[in-house]
Each structure stands twice: as C-alpha cells, then as structure tokens.
Amino acid sequence: MSSPVRPPALSTSLTTTPVHAASPAGAWWRDAVIYQVYPRSFADADGDGIGDLPGITARLDHLAELGVDAVWLSPFYRSPQRDAGYDVADYRDVDPLFGTLADADALLARAHSLGLRVIVDLVPNHTSSDHPWFRAALGAAPGSPERARYLFRDGRGPHGAEPPNNWTSVFGGPAWTRVTEADGTPGQWYLHLFDTSQPDLDWSNPEVRAELEDVLRFWLDRGVDGFRVDVAHGMVKAPGLPDWDGTTAMIDGGHDGTYGSEDGATGSGSAGPMWDQEGLHDIYRSWNRVLAEYDGDRALVAEAWVEPMSRLARYVRPGEMHQAFNFAFLTTLWSGPALRAVVTGSLEANDEVGAPTTWVLSNHDVVRHPSRLGLEVPGSRPNGIGTTDPQPDAELGLHRARAASLLMLALPGSAYVYQGEELGLPEHTTLPDEERQDPAWWRSGHTERGRDGCRVPLPWEADAPAYGFSPGGRSWLSQPDVFADHALDQQRGVPGSTYELYRTALHVRRERSLGTGSLAWVSGLRTTAGDVVGDDVLALVNRDLLVVTTVGGAEAVLPRGWEPVVTSGPTRASDEGGVLVPPDTTVWAVLRD
Ligand code: BGC
Numbered sequence: 001m002s003s004p005v006r007p008p009a010l011s012t013s014l015t016t017t018p019v020h021a022a023s024p025a026g027a028w029w030r031d032a033v034i035y036q037v038y039p040r041s042f043a044d045a046d047g048d049g050i051g052d053l054p055g056i057t058a059r060l061d062h063l064a065e066l067g068v069d070a071v072w073l074s075p076f077y078r079s080p081q082r083d084a085g086y087d088v089a090d091y092r093d094v095d096p097l098f099g100t101l102a103d104a105d106a107l108l109a110r111a112h113s114l115g116l117r118v119i120v121d122l123v124p125n126h127t128s129s130d131h132p133w134f135r136a137a138l139g140a141a142p143g144s145p146e147r148a149r150y151l152f153r154d155g156r157g158p159h160g161a162e163p164p165n166n167w168t169s170v171f172g173g174p175a176w177t178r179v180t181e182a183d184g185t186p187g188q189w190y191l192h193l194f195d196t197s198q199p200d201l202d203w204s205n206p207e208v209r210a211e212l213e214d215v216l217r218f219w220l221d222r223g224v225d226g227f228r229v230d231v232a233h234g235m236v237k238a239p240g241l242p243d244w245d246g247t248t249a250m251i252d253g254g255h256d257g258t259y260g261s262e263d264g265a266t267g268s269g270s271a272g273p274m275w276d277q278e279g280l281h282d283i284y285r286s287w288n289r290v291l292a293e294y295d296g297d298r299a300l301v302a303e304a305w306v307e308p309m310s311r312l313a314r315y316v317r318p319g320e321m322h323q324a325f326n327f328a329f330l331t332t333l334w335s336g337p338a339l340r341a342v343v344t345g346s347l348e349a350n351d352e353v354g355a356p357t358t359w360v361l362s363n364h365d366v367v368r369h370p371s372r373l374g375l376e377v378p379g380s381r382p383n384g385i386g387t388t389d390p391q392p393d394a395e396l397g398l399h400r401a402r403a404a405s406l407l408m409l410a411l412p413g414s415a416y417v418y419q420g421e422e423l424g425l426p427e428h429t430t431l432p433d434e435e436r437q438d439p440a441w442w443r444s445g446h447t448e449r450g451r452d453g454c455r456v457p458l459p460w461e462a463d464a465p466a467y468g469f470s471p472g473g474r475s476w477l478s479q480p481d482v483f484a485d486h487a488l489d490q491q492r493g494v495p496g497s498t499y500e501l502y503r504t505a506l507h508v509r510r511e512r513s514l515g516t517g518s519l520a521w522v523s524g525l526r527t528t529a530g531d532v533v534g535d536d537v538l539a540l541v542n543r544d545l546l547v548v549t550t551v552g553g554a555e556a557v558l559p560r561g562w563e564p565v566v567t568s569g570p571t572r573a574s575d576e577g578g579v580l581v582p583p584d585t586t587v588w589a590v591l592r593d
Contacts, residue, residue, distance in 0.1 A: 014524040014559060016541065020347040020357075020412055022518040027297035028117060029226065029322055029414060030356040031515025032069040033506060036418045038364045039076045039098050040084065040476060041457040041469075049466070049474025051457065053099035057107045059460075060114055062488070066422055066499075067506035070117035072228050072301075074364060076104070077123075080130045082197040083439055084364075084455070086121075086230060087128035091215040108223045117225035119301065124212050125231040126198040134199050138179060142188050149208055150199050151191035152179075153241070163189055166243045167274060170194050172444035175248060191241070193234060193248065193274060195439040203235045203283065216290050226291075226299030226322070232315065233304035236280045238273030246272050276306045284320040299323060301358075309349035316355035323414060326358045330366065334378035334400060336536035336551040340521065343411065343540075347519060350413070356515075357413035361404055362421050368454045370394070370401035371427035383440065384449025385429040394482070398424050399584050402501060402568035403549055406586035407538065409505045410547040412517045417502070420458050423486045424498030427453040428477070435477055452477055459483035462490050505566050508545075508588065517542040525556045528574045537581075549586040556581045562589040 023030070043055030053076060063071060075085035076098040085095065094104050111118045127134055133149050140146035142154070153164035155178065163176035170193055177196045181187035191200045201208045216227065284300065291298040302315040302324035315324045332342045350357040361369040372379055374397020376390060385392070401424065408415055431453050433441075438450030456477045457469040462484040465473025484490070491497035509515065522539040524532060525548065533539075536554035540547050546562050557578040558564070564571055564579060566588040574580040581587050 014522055016520040016522050018518070018520040019344050020351060020519040022412070022543065023516050025513070025516055027299070027322075028069065029297065029299040029301075031412070031414055031513075032117070033067075033409070033415045033417060033509070033515075034070040034072050034119065035063050035066070035068040036072045036074065036363060036416060038074045038419055038455060041455050042419055043458070043460070044466075044470035044472075044474075047470055047472030047474065048097075049470050049472060050097055050476045051469070052097065053094065053103035053107050057103070057110050060107075060110050060116065063116060064114040066503055067510065068116070068417060070119060070225065071111060072119040072416070073107075073121065075121045075123060079128055080197065082128070083195050084437070086123055087126070087130075087195065087198050088123050089128040089130040089132075091123075091212075092218050105222060112223070118223075119226040119228050119299065120219055120224050121230060122212075122215070122219075122227040123230040124201065124203075125234045126192065126194060126200045129197045129199055137190075137199075139182065141182070145207075147188070148205055149202060151202050151237070151241070152188045153191070155189050159186070160188075161186070164191075165241050166245070167191070167193075167241075168248045169443060170248055171440045172448065191237075193231070195443065197439075200237075201235070203279070209283065209286070213286065213290055216287060220291065220294050220298060224298070225296065226301065228301045228303060229321070230303050232284075232302035232321070232324075233276045233280065233306045234274055235283065236277040238277055242273050244272045244274070248272060248274060276304070276311065281314065281317075281320060284315065288319050288321070301325065309345050310352070313349040313353045313355065316350065317353045323356060323358050325360055325363075325416070327360070329408075330360050330362075331381060332379060334373055334404070334551055336534075336538055336549075336554070339407070339549075339551065340535070340538055343519070343538075344521075347412070357411070358416060359408045359411050359413060360416040360418075361401075361408055362418040362454065363416070364418065364455055365451055366454065368418075368421065368425060368427045369404060370398045370421075370424055371429060373397045373400035373404060374426075382449075384438070384451060384453050385427055386433060386449040387430045389429070389449070391429055392426070394426055396584070397426065398498070399569055402498060403551075403584050403586040405502070406505055406566065406568040406588065407547065407549045409502075409509050410514060410540070410542055410545065410586075410588060412515060412519055412542060414515065418454075420486075422499050422502040423459070423488060423491060425456075425458070425486050426480075426482065428456045428480050429453060430480060431456070431477060437477075456480070456483075459487035460489065462487040501566070501568065505588075508566055512543050512545060514542050514545065522546065525559065527555055528557055528576075528580060544590060546589045546591075547586065548581050548589070550581050550583050553583050555583060558587065558589050561591050563592050564589050 040051045042051045043059045044051045045054035077088045078090035078093045078095045079085045136146040156162040167175040169175045176189040300321040302321045306312045332338045346357045371392040374392030440448045440450035457475045460468030466475040491499035536551045537556045538549040557574045564587045568586040
C-alpha cells in the first residue's frame with residue numbers, strides 16, 4: 001500500500017499540494033526506465049546499412065552504462081517491411097534483414113546478463129498481406145473459414161462497387177481494398193486501418209485469439225520480459241462496422257500540422273467505432289492470465305491512443321495490462337499550466353486503478369522532442385518535417401528538450417527513452433523526399449512527410465563512416481551532418497553533454513528511488529524580483545528532491561538552502577545569493593544541512 005506523502009521540510013513561505021503517494025518497491029516495470037530500440041536504426045553488424053540484432057547485442061553495454069532498466073525492441077519479425085516491420089508475415093521468426101532466432105536468443109541472453117529486461121513488440125491488430133493466413137484468405141471463397149480470420153465484407157451499392165463503410169486509413173486513403181475473386185470477378189473488400197498491406201484481423205474469431213496467445217507463449221518461452229502491444233485500442237471494432245464521420249487517425253489532426261494541446265488531450269479519434277471498444281478488455285484479461293503462468297513479472301504495455309486519461313486507465317486495471325503509454329504527456333505543449341495538468345491528471349487516473357503512470361516524450365512515430373520544442377509553437381506535433389517546412393530552432397529546441405527530459409525523469413512511475421534521445425538527436429528535417437519510406441508519405445498523396453525523420457540511424461562515432469552505425473559506412477536513410485556533433489564518442493565523459501545529463505539523471509533517479517516516489521506540487525517560489533512565480537514555473541517534490549522547471553521565459557530562484565544536484569542547463573547565482581533557474585531549465589535540488 002501507498003505511504004502518506006511527506007515532502008521534506010521546505011521554507012515556511014512555501015506550500016505543497018500532494019498528488020501522489022510513494023509506494024513500496026514492487027514489480028520491476030512499476031518504476032522502470034525502458035529504452036526503445038528501433039532495430040533497423042540502432043546498430044548494423046553485417047554492413048548492409050540496416051541495423052540488426054547482432055548489432056544491438058554488440059552495443060547493449062551502452063544501455064547498461066547509460067543506466068536504463070529495460071529495452072523495448074520494435075518489430076524484428078519476418079516481414080515484407082512495407083511498414084518497417086509493423087506488417088508481420090511470421091510472428092515466430094526473425095526477418096533475415098535482422099538476423100535469426102539464434103541471434104534473438106543471444107540478444108536476450110546478453111541483455112539479461114547485463115541486468116536489462118527485454119520487451120518485444122506484438123502486432124495483433126493486423127498481419128502482413130504476405131502472412132500465410134491472408135494469402136489463404138485471398139485464395140478462398142467469401143464466407144470461408146480462411147476469410148473469417150480477417151474483416152472481409154461485401155461492398156455497398158450496385159455490384160458491391162462501393163466500400164462496405166466510409167472509414168479511412170490512419171495513413172490516408174480508404175480503409176478498404178477490393179479483392180479479385182478466383183473467377184476473375186471483382187469481389188469482396190477487406191479492412192485495413194493502416195496500409196493495404198496490413199489487413200485487420202477479426203478478433204471475434206476464436207482462432208485468432210488462440211493463435212496470438214500461442215505467439216505470446218512462443219516468446220515468453222524464449223525468455224522475453226513482456227510485450228509492447230501495438231494499436232492496443234484498435235483490435236475490436238463496433239458490431240456492424242458502422243459509418244464514422246470523424247477521423248480515423250490515431251493521432252487526430254494529423255492532416256493540418258497543428259498537433260499538440262494545452263490540456264494534455266491527444267486529440268486522438270479514439271471515440272470512433274474502430275477504437276477503444278469494450279471487447280478489448282476480455283482479450284487483455286486472458287493475456288494477463290497467460291503471462292501470469294510465467295515467472296518474473298512479465299508485463300504488457302498498451303500502445304493505446306485513448307482519452308481521457310480515465311478511459312486509458314481502464315487498460316491497466318488489475319488483471320489486464322500493466323502499463324499504457326502516456327501520449328497525453330507526449331502531446332502536451334510546452335506550457336507550465338498544461339504540463340502541470342497532465343502530470344496531475346495522469347497520476348490521479350492511474351492511482352485510481354493502482355497502476356504506475358508512464359512518461360514518454362519521443363518514439364518512432366513522432367517528431368523527436370528536441371525538434372518539436374524548437375518549433376514556433378513549442379511542442380506542437382507535425383507529422384514529419386521536410387525541407388520546405390518551417391525549420392525548428394535547433395539550439396532552443398535542445399535546451400528545452402533537456403529540461404523536458406529532466407522533468408520526465410523526476411516523475412514517479414516508469415519512463416520511456418527513445419534511442420538517440422540520450423544524445424539529444426534532432427529530427428532529420430531535411431531528409432530528401434526521395435528517400436522517404438513511410439507509407440504515410442505516399443498514402444497521403446505526399447501531404448504528410450511521415451515518420452522517417454525520427455528513424456535515422458544513430459551516430460556512434462563522429463569520424464567513422466555512417467558515424468559508426470555500419471561497418472560498411474552505409475545507412476538506409478542518410479544521416480544529416482549535424483549528427484557528427486551528437487555522436488556518442490563526442491559526448492561520453494564530457495561534462496554537460498546530453499548523454500552525461502541522462503546518465504547522471506538515471507543514476508540519481510535509481511539511487512533516490514524516484515520511480516516509486518511521491519509527487520507534491522510546491523507553490524510560493526520567488527522570481528529574482530521577489531515576486532511569487534507564475535504558472536510557468538513547475539515546482540514539485542519527489543522524496544527529498546525539489547524539482548523546478550521553468551517554461552516559456554519564466555525564471556525562479558531556489559529556496560534558501562537548496563542546492564542543485566542535476567541541472568539541464570546553466571544556472572547562476574541571483575543577486576540575493578540564491579540559485580537562479582533561468583528560462584527553459586530543469587533543476588533537481590537537495591536541501592543542504
Ligand atoms: C506503430 C506504428 C505502426 C502502426 C501500425 C503504430 O502504432 O507504432 O509505427 O505504423 O502501429 O502497426
């Protein structure tokens with residue numbers, strides 16, 4: 001059970017508002033920092049310019065040294081790679097691009113020997129159109145058991161020439177594709193919420209449920225510590241597949257470039273008949289039972305773009321999933337009141353169901369946060385940035401990103417770090433359009449640049465070909481020149497570098513058990529002029545740490561006696577002698593005796 005919040009003694013002029021109580025140490029995932037590896041872009045061992053499992057294994061020391069607790073691997077299964085592996089043709093094998101099952105076993109063994117847990121991606125909403133099930137469905141007749149694994153329907157209108165409903169694909173264009181029947185006539189339509197190469201499975205079919213449970217066991221038997229469940233809010237559709245005039249985008253607004261919100265709302269179209277249906281929860285309860293048969297606190301993590309937060313928390317009720325990505329935090333604009341609201345709302349909603357809150361700022365689907373925070377509306381979320389788009393202010397963006405990351409790592413719960421964010425990597429905002437591979441780029445008729453800019457291979461060594469990513473000097477997406485400055489070998493051991501900032505923060509976070517800690521907001525901090533700070537200064541205590549984040553031009557002075565232990569940027573002495581936290585900076589401070 002939780003213990004009462006007992007913030008350390010603050011000066012009498014300060015008041016605290018408790019939000020979340022500390023908890024005793026529990027299962028590893030409750031407070032873990034989990035590092036997302038995007039296999040094709042982490043490290044390439046065989047020199048073909050595409051990252052692979054042996055490349056990851058060889059670089060796992062980096063993650064142990066950084067101080068994370070676990071690794072989440074994006075898909076590495078057999079796949080035609082039409083959506084970078086989120087189109088799985090064989091759930092029980094490794095794609096030759098990335099290696100072999102033996103390589104997966106070696107990766108798991110090495111990670112575990114370094115004390116790192118490993119979560120793998122599970123893609124249950126859809127298979128690849130190359131999956132044997134879908135090939136069989138194409139060759140079988142309407143109404144056959146082969147078609148019943150997917151969502152095949154007759155079309156509407158004369159000769160069934162119109163799609164069965166008006167849904168659109170998340171990547172743009174219609175969500176239905178018509179097939180040609182064996183006799184050569186135009187036939188039924190199948191549903192694909194994503195690309196045409198990603199047909200949706202029919203989760204009301206017991207065979208589908210049995211198959212995916214078997215896939216869970218396949219990987220649990222090999223020793224994985226959990227699953228990140230792709231599109232966890234999409235597998236069950238409303239009966240009758242009714243028309244929907246809202247957007248089908250997981251990330252709503254994806255077509256006007258004005259993402260991000262003041263109140264932490266993701267803007268996701270989660271109200272549609274394809275999202276967040278009640279029937280999902282029964283699936284997760286049965287998966288929970290499968291995991292519970294195994295030792296070692298295996299975990300299920302929901303990738304569910306669902307709001308409000310109370311609705312998302314239903315995925316992590318006891319007996320269901322263990323964590324859900326907090327996209328409301330990721331999509332919140334760089335605004336003090338908005339950040340305060342989303343942190344409070346997230347902790348309160350998850351506390352209601354006894355689940356840890358997660359925190360995330362970047363992943364393989366969104367513009368990297370140092371670039372988002374350098375945009376004219378800091379924290380807004382275009383679907384990719386191209387050469388002809390307004391370019392972010394790289395320096396200011398990185399400065400704010402360091403502050404945002406240090407705030408995130410101070411929060412109780414579990415945090416996700418996307419590969420390269422520990423290097424302060426920006427989005428590749430000038431990637432040549434002809435290199436783009438994201439299906440969103442062509443399905444949107446070249447109106448959405450898509451996600452390639454956050455998926456560029458990592459720079460390890462500034463002076464090596466492909467910045468040390470690949471022994472052959474190749475890289476499946478070209479790396480921008482600025483990656484040289486961000487290479488690991490330019491930052492390791494360099495005080496003040498982003499890498500050393502993350503390493504120190506992760507060390508302090510672990511040492512002080514911040515992940516199982518408490519959160520109380522602190523009010524009453526002063527500006528240099530002696531006025532009480534406004535809403536754009538966030539101040540909180542977690543255990544014995546005072547955390548101050550200044551947003552949007554605001555400054556604050558640390559209360560008397562408090563000294564910085566980690567800072568995202570330079571601080572200086574104020575005229576009265578206290579430590580001044582300049583704009584867009586986070587400071588972790590302790591009270592000196
Ligand atoms: C993944 C994306 C992928 C989509 C379809 C998402 O949520 O994170 O990268 O394109 O699911 O599988």
